[in-house]
Amino acid sequence: MPAHIRKTVVASLCLALCADLAQAAVYTDAKHLPSASYDFVIVGAGTAGNVLASRLTEEGKYSVLVIEAGVTNEGVRNVEVPFLAPQNLPNSSVTWNYTTVPQTFLNDRYIGYTRGRLLGGSSSINFLGWTRGSNEEYDRWANLTGDEGWAWNNLAPYYFKTSHLAPSADHHDPEGQANLTNFGNGPLAVSLPGFPTELDPLVINTTHTNPEFPFALDVNAGDSIGIGYIQSTIGNGARCSSAIGYLSPALGRQNLDVLIHNTVTRLISTGPDQGKPTFKTVEFSTGPTATRHTVSAKREVILSAGSVGTPQILMLSGIGSKTSLSKVGIKSTVDLPDVGQNLHDHPILSNYWTVTSNETYDDIIRNATNFNRTLAQWQQTRTGLFTNSPLNTLGFLRIPGNDSIWKNFTDPSAGPESGHFEFLFGNGYNPAPVPATGNYLTIGTAIVSPHSVGQITLASNDPFAFPLIDPAFFSSPFDQLAMLYAIKAARRFAETAPWDGFVIERFGPVGTAETDEEIMAAARGAARSIYHPTSTARMSPLNATWGVTDPQLRVKHVSGLRIVDASTFPSIPAVHPQAAVYTLAERAADLIKAAWA
Numbered sequence: 016m017p018a019h020i021r022k023t024v025v026a027s028l029c030l031a032l033c034a035d036l037a038q039a040a041v042y043t044d045a046k047h048l049p050s051a052s053y054d055f056v057i058v059g060a061g062t063a064g065n066v067l068a069s070r071l072t073e074e075g076k077y078s079v080l081v082i083e084a085g086v087t088n089e090g091v092r093n094v095e096v097p098f099l100a101p102q103n104l105p106n107s108s109v110t111w112n113y114t115t116v117p118q119t120f121l122n123d124r125y126i127g128y129t130r131g132r133l134l135g136g137s138s139s140i141n142f143l144g145w146t147r148g149s150n151e152e153y154d155r156w157a158n159l160t161g162d163e164g165w166a167w168n169n170l171a172p173y174y175f176k177t178s179h180l181a182p183s184a185d186h187h188d189p190e191g192q193a194n195l196t197n198f199g200n201g202p203l204a205v206s207l208p209g210f211p212t213e214l215d216p217l218v219i220n221t222t223h224t225n226p227e228f229p230f231a232l233d234v235n236a237g238d239s240i241g242i243g244y245i246q247s248t249i250g251n252g253a254r255c256s257s258a259i260g261y262l263s264p265a266l267g268r269q270n271l272d273v274l275i276h277n278t279v280t281r282l283i284s285t286g287p288d289q290g291k292p293t294f295k296t297v298e299f300s301t302g303p304t305a306t307r308h309t310v311s312a313k314r315e316v317i318l319s320a321g322s323v324g325t326p327q328i329l330m331l332s333g334i335g336s337k338t339s340l341s342k343v344g345i346k347s348t349v350d351l352p353d354v355g356q357n358l359h360d361h362p363i364l365s366n367y368w369t370v371t372s373n374e375t376y377d378d379i380i381r382n383a384t385n386f387n388r389t390l391a392q393w394q395q396t397r398t399g400l401f402t403n404s405p406l407n408t409l410g411f412l413r414i415p416g417n418d419s420i421w422k423n424f425t426d427p428s429a430g431p432e433s434g435h436f437e438f439l440f441g442n443g444y445n446p447a448p449v450p451a452t453g454n455y456l457t458i459g460t461a462i463v464s465p466h467s468v469g470q471i472t473l474a475s476n477d478p479f480a481f482p483l484i485d486p487a488f489f490s491s492p493f494d495q496l497a498m499l500y501a502i503k504a505a506r507r508f509a510e511t512a513p514w515d516g517f518v519i520e521r522f523g524p525v526g527t528a529e530t531d532e533e534i535m536a537a538a539r540g541a542a543r544s545i546y547h548p549t550s551t552a553r554m555s556p557l558n559a560t561w562g563v564t565d566p567q568l569r570v571k572h573v574s575g576l577r578i579v580d581a582s583t584f585p586s587i588p589a590v591h592p593q594a595a596v597y598t599l600a601e602r603a604a605d606l607i608k609a610a611w612a
Contacts, residue, residue, distance in 0.1 A: 041087065041134075041266070042274045045299070045308040049272065053080040055607075056297050056312040057319055058279045058328065060085075061136020062593055063580045063600035064319030065257035066177075069202075069264070070604035072271040077611075079271050080310060081262075082299055084278040085109060085132035088139050088258045096393055097249050098401040101446055103140040109133040110140060113323060113481055115544075120489035122539050128484050129546060130323055134275065135258030137321065138593055141546070143247040143254060143404040145205045146411075146590035147174055147598070149239040151430035159585040161556035162566035164602070167237075173601035175199030177594070178260075184209025184252040184402035192244040194233035202260040203597065204250025209402040213374050214442040214456070218242065218408040220513040228508055234411060238432040239590060242410025248593070249404065252397030257597070277301055280478035282316060282332040283309065284348050288574035292348050294332060295575040303479045314611055315577050319600075322548035322582040326355035326471050327482045329552065329563075334573065343476045349572050353563050355551050358469035359587035360486040361437075362494065363461035363545040364538055365445060366505045367522040375454040376400060376443035408440045411463065411589060414500050424493045428464040433589045436501035437461040438508070456518060458509065460501035461545050463589035466491030471551050488542060498538055499531060547592050552582035567606050579603040 042048055055071055057064045060083035068081045088094055091109055093102045105127035106112040113128040131137035150167035157166035164170075180195065181204035189195060189207050198205070208215075222230035222242050231241025248255045265271055283296040295312045318325045329335055333348035335355060340347050379385045379400065393401035411434030414420055428435055441457035444450060469487035474480050489495050502525065509518050521527060524537040552570075555562025563570060564583050570576040581596050588595050 042272065043276045045274060045277060045310075048080070048274060048310070050078070051309075052311045052313055053078045053272070054312065054314045055079045055317060056310055057081045057317045058297065059083060059136060059319040059321065059324060059580070060134045060258070060262065060273060060275070061131060061319055061321055061580070062138040062257050062596045063603070064317075065135065065262040066597060066600035067317060067319065067579060067604055067607070068271060068273070069261040070601070071607065072265055072268045075268075075270055077270060077314070081271070081273045082277055082279055082297065082310075083134060083273065083275045085134070086275060088134040088256065091133070094133070094135075094139050094256075095253050096390070096401050097143055097247065097252075097254055097404050100140065100142050100254075101405055104129050104446070111323070113484055115484045115486060118486075118488050120487075120495070120539065121542055124540075126486075126488070126543050128323070128544055128548075130321055134262060134273075135256035137546070138248070138256040139254070139258060141591075141593060142406075143249060144409065144591040145178070145235070145246040145248055145594050146239065147235045147594040148588040148590040149429060149432040150237045151433050152586075152588040152590075152595070155429045156554070156585050160554045160566040165566065170598055170602060173605075174594070174598045175201070176601050177201040177597040178203035178205045178248075181206040181250045181255075183207050184249070184398055185211075191232070193246060194236045197233055197236050202264065203248055204255040204260065205246050206249045207244055207246060208404070208407040209249070209252060209398070210400050212407055212442040213372060214440055215244075215407050217513050217517060218440050221508060221511050224513060225508075225511050227504070228410070228412070231410065234409075234590075235594075239411045239434060240413060240432055242408065242412075242438060245404060245407060245409050247404040249402065252393065252402035277308075278478065279320070279328055280307060280331065282328065282576065284333070285311070291572060291574040293574040294334075303477070312575065315575055315607065317607075318576070318578045319580045321580050322358070322551045323471060323482065323484060325578055325580055325582045326551045327473065329354045329570075330473050331476065331478050334570065339472060343473045345473070345476050351563060351571060353553065353561055355471040355482075357550045357553050358471055358484075358486055358548060359465060359467075359550050360469070360488070361461045361463050361465065361545045361547045361587070362488045362498065362542045363439075363459050364498070364502075364525060364541040364543065365523075366458045366460060366502060367444060367526050368456040368509055369519040369522050370454050370456050370517055371519060372454050372517060375456075377449050377454050380443065380447065381449045381451070405445060406439050406441050410438045412436055412438065412504065414497060418500070420493070420496050420500070424466065427466050427493065428589055429586070433464065435462070435464050435497055435589070436504075437463050438505060455522065456509065458505040460498065460505050462494050462497050462501065465587070466493040486544065486548065488544070489539065495535060495538075498542070499535055502534055502538065547587070549581045549584040549587045549592060552578050554583050554585045567610070568603055577603075577607065
């Protein structure tokens with residue numbers, strides 16, 4: 016069979032896998048679980064947890080239970096339809112509807128901090144962007160942890176094991192929109208936009224007319240700098256989450272059980288092992304007043320509850336700062352002060368322009384007839400606008416080395432091939448609510464190499480009470496100045512020749528601000544989270560006094576407990592983090608298998 020045909024057949028089989036969920040029992044009642052003991056108990060069926068569930072059960076050696084607080088991902092329209100991802104925000108039945116504490120440098124506003132609460136976790140509700148980051152990001156991880164296993168050259172096989180290039184919904188030739196040799200053969204479908212918009216050529220033409228904004232054929236080729244077409248976790252016109260790509264094909268295995276609708280309330284220490292407290296018993300419940308159940312792990316408990324959930328569970332279990340835990344009435348078992356600290360996230364805001372076009376998606380969003388017609392097209396043929404993520408193009412850019420900002424700050428990025436800020440291009444007004452009239456261009460500006468550092472702490476010892484989340488947005492003056500630079504760069508972008516006759520004028524409080532002081536005042540009222548929290552249980556060298564996990568992702572000073580999710584990132588990558596989470600989880604699966612070989 017010719018190679019190009021063989022690739023098409025493989026891609027088609029993978030797409031079919033991503034389109035049809037395997038039918039298998041997923042438990043909702045702990046009393047129906049066939050066992051009270053498993054080799055591994057995974058807490059969280061999210062981006063990383065489902066990778067582990069798949070990889071640890073594929074050889075049949077180990078029994079695995081996955082516990083998920085949320086619901087099934089099946090049949091949830093705003094999860095399945097790529098373009099409708101923003102409709103899961105800020106609050107929905109499939110999300111943890113967190114808010115931050117008042118953000119001092121954002122006019123004391125409470126910021127929505129949504130996370131996925133269903134099979135697939137945040138991979139089921141994110142905006143689907145697939146950006147792995149530069150090679151430098153992972154080499155920095157290796158330097159910070161003292162483990163060359165996290166360097167890009169050693170992680171690359173795991174990245175290529177996660178995903179494959181799937182045909183776009185419109186089956187157009189992807190040549191010139193991505194480096195076609197830079198894709199692997201893993202279970203996740205990753206594709207280019209399946210519905211072109213009038214914005215696409217304007218964005219790309221600008222990169223060819225202004226050297227400040229270089230074109231990037233593929234931001235996943237090792238150097239992430241430049242502007243180009245987005246790659247998204249979409250197959251056959253629908254979202255391909257970890258629940259679709261990893262968990263679903265594994266559900267028929269006899270050695271895998273999944274329990275949903277149950278929240279893990281704490282981990283219970285079961286006595287010392289080689290002088291360390293052992294945490295191999297997991298307590299969980301369906302609600303605050305419901306019966307608490309337990310299950311045990313013969314080998315390990317693996318926390319994959321995310322950068323908010325994982326530190327919360329650790330602290331509820333007595334693992335964290337002894338001083339902080341005592342304030343909420345929790346007895347310290349392991350004094351590990353770094354738990355919940357070092358929170359990093361990417362602040363973002365929207366820059367708007369009114370435009371002459373009447374082909375933006377504004378009239379689809381605010382007009383029920385147009386919306387329903389576009390949705391029906393997606394439902395019937397998996398074609399049209401709704402097969403796209405909310406954007407077709409993006410880019411990562413740097414502040415020049417001769418800018419005055421560097422007189423007072425060190426560069427927080429991983430290196431010259433990693434961005435300081437990001438552009439996200441929307442062919443309409445984003446986020447909702449859309450103004451009643453007019454057509455709009457949106458350029459989102461996000462700070463992807465932030466200086467600001469926040470934390471997560473407990474509000475109480477009630478496991479059903481949300482923790483206190485403080486990303487401390489704009490607490491570093493660097494982030495404020497970087498956002499100012501990004502806003503002004505977005506204005507320069509929209510003022511280049513390709514936009515003549517399309518852009519009318521800037522719109523909204525940020526758009527109408529003129530002086531630097533006015534722009535920053537407007538930014539403090541408009542900035543929000545892009546929902547990329549990381550590093551709240553970060554990796555560090557084995558004998559380092561800081562950090563929560565060692566380079567093998569084992570919780571320090573503890574036996575039987577490992578963490579596999581974005582909370583372990585030693586630094587935040589200057590991209591959308593889901594590809595890095597999948598890559599980390601693939602390596603973690605091999606680390607776990609090697610530990611118990």
